[in-house]
Every structure is written in structure tokens, then in C-alpha cells.
Amino acid sequence: MPAPYAFTLALRSLFREKWINLLSVLTIASGLLIISLALFTVYNIEAATGRLPEQFSMILYLDNGVQKETVDGAVAALRKQSAVLSVRYIPKEEALKELKATLKNSGYVFEGLDENPLPDALEVRLKKEALGEEAVRKLAADAAKIKGVKEVDYAAKFLSALHYLKVGMQTIGLILIVSLGAGIIFVCYSTVKILFYRRNDEIETFKLLGATPSFIRTPFLIEGAVIGVSGGVVSLAGIFAFHYIVLLRLSASMPIFSMILFPSRLFLFLPFAGMFLGVTGAAIALGRLKY
Amino acid sequence: MLEFDDRSDMMIRFDAVTKDYDNQTALRDITFSVGRGEMVFITGPSGSGKTTLLKLIYSAEKPDAGTISVDGWETGQLKESSIPFLRRNIGIVFQDFRLLQNKTVFENVAMALRIRGVGEREIKARVYESLKAVNLRHKADAFPKRLSGGEQQRVVISRAIVAEPPVVLADEPTGNLDPATADGVMRIFKDINAKGTTILIATHNRELYQNSGRRVIRLDMGALASEDRT
Incomplete structure (x- = not known):
């Protein structure tokens, strides 16, 4: 079929069945908007948890009276590890000073303390990408074997919680995307199926006149694409409206909301996603044409 | 075979x-x-x-x-x-006409050519020629419902012959x-x-x-x- 004529047929049908098509567009837009909000949430949690590792460090307590050469050897050994970002030596005097500064309101705990009970230590910061639970556990085990290292301490529970939070959010996001994506395909499928049944006599006549399956299918696929793209554009407008009307106004009155990121480029895929889902639904609805 | x-x-x-x-x-x-x-x-x-x-x-x-x-x-x-x-x-003249009610006489006849991928200019010339052969040139813009049974039959014939099938x-x-x-x-x-x-x-x-x-x-x-x- 010449493409302009297929478009003419599709546009005529879109106009003729405007109410059912409008309803489909709004349903698809709602689905895509929910997907966008889920993505928006996951993105922000990813960004927030992505900043947490900057605070993470591993502390290696050293043996009492450890020699400077031993400390230097331990530092060198740690720096050779690919996961290590930086190593800082904390003499026990500095550690006590930091502790006193931290507990300045509870200074009585240091009363009667004749001797510094804290050991010398090494503070190890890790590279962001190395902050997996397993990798950190392995590094801790390796570090414990270094000469002069008495004990290794790190926030294992924090890492584990971070890991499960990320996995949980990604799973919820994935479930939402898959289920709502399937829902959108079903909406397009139903719409095109209804349009197809309504035009069944016309299609039968086309077949008898010698129309090929592609001649019959093309206008329906265009309709599916237009419905999907329209849904995508409406959802895009919806997510930007959410940004400008809700987020920006809230940020103005409550600064904490200004920390929320709005990945506007990420949402530009919505019309394309709508088109893909619309065409997929239409293609499934048309199935195999029988002659 | x-x-x-x-x-x-x-x-x-x-x-x-x-x-x-x-x-x-x-x-x-x-x-x-x-x-x-x-x-x-x-x-x-x-x-x-x-x-x-x-x-x-x-x-x-x-x-x-x-x-x-x-x-x-x-x-x-x-x-x-x-x-x-x-x-x-094959041009087919159906007993029940099978005319597309939401399309004009011209569009009904043209459909046989559109299906064959004929260009718009040629469609126009051939459809009017075909309608003339069945004496319906003046009804090109009418919708099938507005035509008598005999006229509808002639539209169907026009559609059957417009592509000059053997x-x-x-x-x-x-x-x-x-x-x-x-x-x-x-x-x-x-x-x-x-x-x-x-x-x-x-x-x-x-x-x-x-x-x-x-x-x-x-x-x-x-x-x-x-x-x-x-």
C-alpha cells in the first residue's frame, strides 16, 4: 500500500473512532506515567545510595607498639589492592583526640584515664564500584592477614542493608515496568482488536479484492503507533507537570525537596516507548490474516 | 506442482x-x-x-x-x-454488493486499484472511465446508501472491471x-x-x-x- 494512503486510512479511523482511541491514549498515558514515577523514584534512591559509599570506611586496628616500618609495609600492601581508594594512618593520640572531640558533651567518661586505651589504626576508603558486600568481606579478610594488623572493623550490616535496598528498588521498578508495559500492550491490543472487528466487513471486502496482508495491516499498525505515541506524549507532559507544579513548588517552601533529582532526559524516551508498545499491541491483535 | x-x-x-x-x-x-x-x-x-x-x-x-x-x-x-x-x-460482482458504505462511489471503485498499488493520477483517470462505462460518472461523489439497487450493482461492476482483470x-x-x-x-x-x-x-x-x-x-x-x- 502506498504509505500516504495507509496514513489516510489510519487517520480517518482514528478520527471516526475518536472516543475509544482517546480512552486508550489516556489509559496508556496513565500507565507510562506510573512507570515514569517508578523510574523517577528508583533513580533518586540510586542517586542517594550512590552518595552513601563516600562515607564508608574500613578501620584496621594495629598491634600495640607497632613499628613505623610495619605501618609503612601495611599501608603499601593495602594500596596495592585495586579496591582501595585511600589509606590514612591514625596514630592512637589522634584517635583519642578525635574521640574526645566527638564526645565533648560526655567528657566525664575520660576522667581518671591515665593511659590512652586506643590502638594505632589505618582508615581505608574504598572505591565506589568496589563497595559490594562480597568484595569488602574479601578485602577485610586479606587485610587481617597483613603483618601488624590486629583487627579489621567495617559496617557489614550497613553494606548489606544498602545492597538489599538497591536490589529491592530495582526489583520493584522492574516489576512495575514489566507489568504496566504488558498492560499497555493489552490496551493497544484490545483497541486495535475492537477497531478490527468493527471494520471486519471492510477487511473481508479488501481481501476479496486482492489486498495483501500488509495492505490490511499497515493502517492498523499506524493507528497503534499513533495511539502509543500520543499516550507517551501525554505521559511526558504529565511527568513534566509533576516536576514543575509539584517538585519545584515544594522545593521552594521545603529545601529538602531540592535534593530530589529530575532526570528530564530519561523521560524523553516515553513517546518512543509508547510507540513501541502500541505497535506491539496492534501486531498481536492483528495476528495472522486468513484468506 | x-x-x-x-x-x-x-x-x-x-x-x-x-x-x-x-x-x-x-x-x-x-x-x-x-x-x-x-x-x-x-x-x-x-x-x-x-x-x-x-x-x-x-x-x-x-x-x-x-x-x-x-x-x-x-x-x-x-x-x-x-x-x-x-x-x-479476477473481478468479482458479489450478490450482496460488498460496497464500503462509508466511502463514496469513487472511493469504492478506486479501492480495487489502490490495492494493486496504482498511482493516484492513474486511479483518477481509470475510475472515471470505469464509472462512465456503467453510466455512473455523475454519481462519483455519492455514498452507496443514496443509490438505487441497480446503481449499486453498476458500481460493483465498475469496481470489478476497473483494473481490467482477465x-x-x-x-x-x-x-x-x-x-x-x-x-x-x-x-x-x-x-x-x-x-x-x-x-x-x-x-x-x-x-x-x-x-x-x-x-x-x-x-x-x-x-x-x-x-x-x-
């Missing part, structure tokens, strides 16, 4: 064709042929198998036994993907028409046939073929009862 073989001089050939519907025989052991450029009537009472015979020609039905050849196409062996291309060689099939083309209008429709068929198009008309209206000098194939309860010239 070949799907297409254009070596034959015969436009349509049935060889021992049988067609059953749910264990009820619609056509039984039918053998006949129609030469290129011939105009033949298929006649018989209602339920004798006339419409089934036409459906077998344009591959809306498959034979249960026997072979059918149409302009070199072995219709019984056709893959589904080839059926549209067979049908482009074969035209007509199923009860004068079924709902008064005698004068029926005469007009038959004159159109004769004109088309005079230009070399093979025409097969299924009808139970004796007046159409009586004294026409054409070959008449008579069916009775799905069997070929007689084949003679009137």
Missing part, C-alpha cells in the same frame, strides 16, 4: 472437483472449462452449488477433491500468500433488479466481454441466458446436470 502455469488456452478449468460442507456435498465431481474471452452462464436452482463454484474460483474455498485452474493458477495448490495475487486477476465473475448480478435495469446490466457485461474479458455469470434467472447464444452450465444438487448452448 506449479502454482502458476499460463500455457493453457483455457481461462478456467475444473477437473473432477468435489466440495463438501460438514459431510454435505455442495459440488460433486464437476468437470468443465471456460475458454479465454468466453461468456458462460452457470445456472441451477437455489442451493445447487453456483456460489460455491464461484468461491472455488477465487479461492475463498478449497476443493476437497479435483483440481481448479484459473488463468494458469492452480487454485487448490495456492499458498495463502499467493491468494491476493490470484484475486487481482476474468469477471458475477453472482446473481440481476437478483434484485427490475427487468429494464437487469437488461442494462447485461449489456454492460456483453460490452466487457466484447473487449476480450472472460465472464462467468451465476444466475437462476432464465431470461438472462435464454436465446443469448452463450454456453450454459446447469447444476443440480451439486452435480453438473447439463452443458449446452442456448
